[in-house]
Amino acid sequence: MYNFLISGGIALIAIIIIFIAAGSSAWWWAILVGLILFGASFLLISRVIMKKILEIMETANRDIQAQRVDKAIRELKEAFKYGKWQMYVDGQINSQIGMIYFLKRDFSTAFPYLEKSFAKNWVSMGMLAVTYMKRNKRDKMKETFEKAVQWSPKESLLWALYAYCWTECDDIGQAKAVLERGIKKLPGDEKLKANLESLEETKKMKMKVYGEMWLQFHLERQGVVMKQQMAAMGGMKRRVVRR
Template sequence: MYNFLISGGIALVAILVIILSAGASSWWWAILVGLVLFGGSFLLISRIVMKKVLEVMETANRDLQAQRVDKSIRELKEAFRYSKWQMYVEGQINAQIGMIYYLKRDFSNAFPYLEKSFGKNWVAMGMLAITYMKRTKRDKMKETFEKAVQWSPKESLIWALYAYCWTECEDFGQAKDVLERGLKKLPGDEKLKANLEALQATKKMKMKVYGDMWLQFHLERQSVVMKQQAAAMGGMKRRIVRR
């Protein structure tokens, strides 16, 4: 990582200069100055690099909103050049690209990017875990979800998604355990509580309460999604007629 090497080089040079000019007895002072210079230069370079990365992501997001999906992906890929400068940049870019492919249902292209995505991006982790589930790799699914809930324990949907995937695997015991763990992290979360009660009553989980955030994972049947969209359009037309 260039940032670490440059910052370390600056600190080392400062330490050597102080020791050579002031004598070996000043080693403690030299190290202190070196640490300050290392921290300052590392922080400065990090801010510069992340500013450039965020600019690329904002541009890519605007293109995505304008339905220029391929252009958005190309722009994100160009940001990989900053990955050698700053830790976690590569994982964040991989997560963004993987999510875009997943959202457009290009699951085969999404998978390699999601595999290398940043663990703190719980949406990308959820998509990756679902992909493992569909490939009947339950151990990998569990491992990925565990990483997601470890990084984002306060996200209600990731706990519900984790449990839902266990129900898809017909392991309702694991699903209940996950929801109980989620409620320990989010006591009073009505959505998790309602879904746990549903499973205890041998009923299906209700994921629609999470709205569009749930739909982005493409676990709802297409026919159901189309009915929901048609119902929404019908309600909109009725509101227009009344006006």
């Protein structure tokens, strides 16, 4: 990582200069100055790099909103050049690109990007776990979800998605256990409690309560999604008429 090497080089040069100028008796002073310079250099370079990455992401988001998806992906790929400068950059960019392809339902193209996702991006990790589930790789699905809930334990939908995938694997016991763990992390979450009650009553989980955030995982049948969209449009028309 260039940032680490450059900052370390600056610190080392400062230590050597102080040793030469003040002698070995000033070793503690030399190390202190070196550490300060290392930290300052590292933070400065990190800020510069992250500013450039955020600019790229903002431009890509504007293109996505304007339906210029391919252009947005090309722009995001440009940010890979900063991966050698800053930790976790590659993972964050892979997450963004993988999510875009997944939302486009281009699952095969999304998969290699999602595999390299940033663990703290629970949405991309959820999409990766769903992909493993659809490929009948339950061990990988579980491993991915476990990593996601470790980093994002306060995300209600993540716990519900994890449990839902177990129901899709016909393992209601595992689904209940996941919901119980989620409720311990989010004791006031009524959605998780309601879904646990549904499973205990041998009913299906109610995921529609999570709205569009749930729909992005493409686990609802297309017919159901279309009905929801039509219902939402109907509601908008009624509100317009009332005005």
